[in-house]
Amino acid sequence: MRNIKLTIEYDGKRYSGWQRLGNTDKTIQGKIENIIFQMTEEKIEIIGSGRTDAGTHARGQVANFKTNSTMSLAEMQAFFIQYLPRDIVIKKIEEVPERFHARYNCTGKKYSYYIWTADTPSAFDYHYVYQYPEKLDMKKMQTACDKLVGTHDFIGFSALKKSKKSTTRTIKELSMVREGDKLHFTFVGDGFLYKMVRILMGTILEIGAGTRDLSSIDDIFENKVRQDAGETVPSQGLFLDEAYYN
Template sequence: MRNIQLLIEYDGTHYAGWQWQKNEKTIQETLTGAIEQAIQEQIKLYGASRTDAGVHAFGQVANFKTISDIPPERLLLAINFYLPCDITVKKVTDVPESFHAQYGAKSKIYQYTLFNDWIRTSLNRYFCYLYGFHMDMNKIVTAARHLIGTHDFTSFTTKARYEKDRIRTIKSLDVKKEGKYIYFTIEADGFLYNMVRTIVGTLIEIGRGKIMVESIKDILDAKNRKAAGPTAPAKGLCLMEVKYDD
């Protein structure tokens, strides 16, 4: 029995997220179907991150077990042959039997892209949030620093009642502006539902002066979703990398 690791890129625009859902088209379902066609065998596919509807991935990781003896380089071509153009397997690797894409992940890096202009970008319209208002970048960067570390992020999830453990550790949160684009890059040991998008929505409000920089501590302490800012749209979010122990 082999354990196969996949490195995957996808445009999540037309999918209801990663995870299987009844009567909905998902990344997991589509990818599983392509793999099963390629190896002529039923498999169970495990993904590192359950990205939401409309969210993209540059570095999603998944794994499955198989009795197939197709070499990785041929398996890569075969799986991609059966996939639609908005999902691509970039790498296929044999890994130890104990490897699990979800449970073995040590941290994940997400990037949120905002296009700060009133005139839309046609080429990147599915991959960034169009937002025309002026924002104070110094306030955003300062507020972002207060979120780094281990905190209870109840105020930053829309499904707190389903999350037993709402403590997460943000290892880094960088905000950079390049031309009209603003990139929010965040690495953490895990994320609650809509956590990244709510953090971005809150930082946007701080940049506009609607929420004070000093309020971040109060928002965390409140443990109440109503204390934070709005949830930024899904299309600006992309899973960049999943990290594992060497």
């Protein structure tokens, strides 16, 4: 049996997230699995590096599936290009060792989040940014980013109700760059909890807007209470850029 690795790009605005759901056919996983069934006549489940929420986009989602098909990789790629919706693209297709697992072997991820800061919204970018025209203190936001880098228990910055597994994660990079009317935030870490990036982003914005103190970050690390952190910002500004593997 062959193990096939996919690197996937998608525009998430029309979809209910990555994970296949029984009550809708509007998921990324579901769309790709349907095409694989047409291609191989095998009922196959693809394994993603992780789930993305409804409206979240990806430049570098990674998934794998196992198949008995003898089609070449070039033939598979051509089939995906022809039959997948235009807003889902298989950027790269590889045959990998049988033990490769897109989720369990993932050693880290990189996300981007985009804030639109101009008073006037964009007619083109509104599906891909969070419109936030409040005056922001860039220095305070940079300090907040610096405080969040490192190894911490991030349960207070997540939407997890409870977890039997460790909620300690390491953020290796949290940077902020202005790109015209957009602020581009980059999050790189060994893993992220449920809605963690969006809650961290909401917390940073509240600090920048002056409605939250910088000291609240330390308080949330200590008390681990989700309600003490910032809002969960909308999903449309979030991109999964890359999943890392050894």
